[in-house]
Amino acid sequence: MELKSRIYIAGHRGMVGGAIKRKLETMGYQHIITRTSGELDLRDQQNVQSFFAEERPEYVFLAAAKVGGIHANNTYRAEFLYDNLMIASNIIHAAWQQQAKKLMFLGSSCIYPKLAPQPLREDYLLTGPLEATNEPYAIAKIAGIKLCEAYRDQYGCNFISVMPTNLYGIGDNYHPENSHVLPALIRRFHEAKQNNTPVVTVWGTGKPKREFLYSDDLADACVFLMLNYDGRELVNIGSGEDLSIRELAEIVKEVVCYEGDIEFDTSKPDGTPRKLMDVSKIHSLGWKHSVDLKRGIALAYGDFLKGQYHSMNAMHH
Numbered sequence: 001m002e003l004k005s006r007i008y009i010a011g012h013r014g015m016v017g018g019a020i021k022r023k024l025e026t027m028g029y030q031h032i033i034t035r036t037s038g039e040l041d042l043r044d045q046q047n048v049q050s051f052f053a054e055e056r057p058e059y060v061f062l063a064a065a066k067v068g069g070i071h072a073n074n075t076y077r078a079e080f081l082y083d084n085l086m087i088a089s090n091i092i093h094a095a096w097q098q099q100a101k102k103l104m105f106l107g108s109s110c111i112y113p114k115l116a117p118q119p120l121r122e123d124y125l126l127t128g129p130l131e132a133t134n135e136p137y138a139i140a141k142i143a144g145i146k147l148c149e150a151y152r153d154q155y156g157c158n159f160i161s162v163m164p165t166n167l168y169g170i171g172d173n174y175h176p177e178n179s180h181v182l183p184a185l186i187r188r189f190h191e192a193k194q195n196n197t198p199v200v201t202v203w204g205t206g207k208p209k210r211e212f213l214y215s216d217d218l219a220d221a222c223v224f225l226m227l228n229y230d231g232r233e234l235v236n237i238g239s240g241e242d243l244s245i246r247e248l249a250e251i252v253k254e255v256v257c258y259e260g261d262i263e264f265d266t267s268k269p270d271g272t273p274r275k276l277m278d279v280s281k282i283h284s285l286g287w288k289h290s291v292d293l294k295r296g297i298a299l300a301y302g303d304f305l306k307g308q309y310h311s312m313n314a315m316h317h
């Protein structure tokens with residue numbers, strides 16, 4: 001990938017796409033191509049094909065998707081399956097049609113079986129049933145992985161798939177119901193502090209364990225792999241450490257300086273009990289994360305506060 005290469009970032013306004021764009025700009029890449037969903041709905045095959053014919057991107061970061069936490073996934077099941085199937089199919093097919101040099105598909109840790117052994121190795125894919133709450137999303141992500149594999153097998157496309165763990169950071173989605181756990185708790189503890197609310201409710205039992213990676217670390221890994229990895233197999237991207245939702249809530253409480261109590265609403269789903277990524281493959285390729293969780297949460301909270309200041313109560317989604 002040269003500094004003048006034509007690089008398309010699908011989903012550049014999102015947390016991941018935005019982090020990848022910042023990383024590429026910092027490194028001096030000059031020809032970054034972007035479209036908002038208003039300019040180009042990636043579910044529309046005809047418009048995606050015209051866009052690829054017009055711009056002929058050489059490198060594609062496929063970071064656009066319908067994304068959300070456990071409640072959103074479990075509520076908008078048709079949208080999570082349809083939108084993500086269409087986005088992946090349209091972009092991967094058009095990238096082949098226009099002979100893109102390389103494409104990176106972003107999957108997710110939720111593609112692995114609900115009760116697979118931990119930590120999750122890349123070859124555990126499709127070895128058992130999926131977690132029900134985000135099965136639609138996971139199926140769409142697995143289809144994207146299989147599309148990349150099939151276009152490599154039949155047409156020789158250099159399309160790679162990476163599997164990030166749970167992400168958080170700059171430009172995250174803080175929607176009260178549809179967001180992931182970490183941004184949800186940052187917002188909830190912050191608002192509880194502002195309003196002197198005595199108790200903060202956390203969903204589920206607090207027992208599930210999750211791994212978190214800061215978005216700029218992920219962007220660093222994505223550019224690293226785009227430059228250094230051309231293999232057919234998946235590559236997990238994570239920190240290799242996890243903690244319980246209860247422990248996470250305690251850290252957010254401390255970072256936000258909330259002094260009230262925490263309670264657990266067990267009427268809400270826990271989802272997968274654990275999904276710790278085995279990151280030995282990406283470590284052996286020469287990449288490791290650098291932002292630890294506590295520092296990352298402080299950085300994310302700072303970004304949240306900036307967002308609050310600039311557009312009171314604006315919803316990311």
Ligand SMILES: NC(=O)C1=CN([C@@H]2O[C@H](COP(=O)(O)OP(=O)(O)OC[C@H]3O[C@@H](n4cnc5c(N)ncnc54)[C@H](OP(=O)(O)O)[C@@H]3O)[C@@H](O)[C@H]2O)C=CC1
Pocket residue numbers: 010011012013014015016017035036037038040041042043062063064065066067083087106107108109164165166167168171172173180
């Ligand atoms: N957040 C996380 O914890 C994790 C995310 N991932 C993966 O990383 C990728 C990005 O996630 P993240 O950045 O968090 O998500 P965001 O929701 O922050 O961003 C998603 C982006 O996708 C774009 N998009 C969605 N639907 C369409 C559409 N129909 N047409 C065009 N663009 C569309 C949106 O564009 P616009 O803003 O213009 O509407 C949005 O900017 C996804 O593939 C996700 O599966 C993987 C693991 C964990």
Ligand SMILES: C[C@H]1O[C@H](OP(=O)(O)OP(=O)(O)OC[C@H]2O[C@@H](n3cnc4c(=O)[nH]c(N)nc43)[C@H](O)[C@@H]2O)[C@@H](O)[C@@H](O)C1=O
Pocket residue numbers: 067068069070071073108109110134137165166167177178179180181182184185201202203204208210245268269270271272
């Ligand atoms: C990245 C991955 O992320 C998603 O899977 P998930 O990790 O289960 O998602 P989550 O972050 O929403 O929940 C993590 C845990 O946290 C608990 N929890 C507590 N309190 C809140 C809370 O307030 N909000 C949310 N969302 N969860 C909460 C919640 O009950 C669960 O036990 C997939 O949908 C899919 O998007 C995917 O690929």
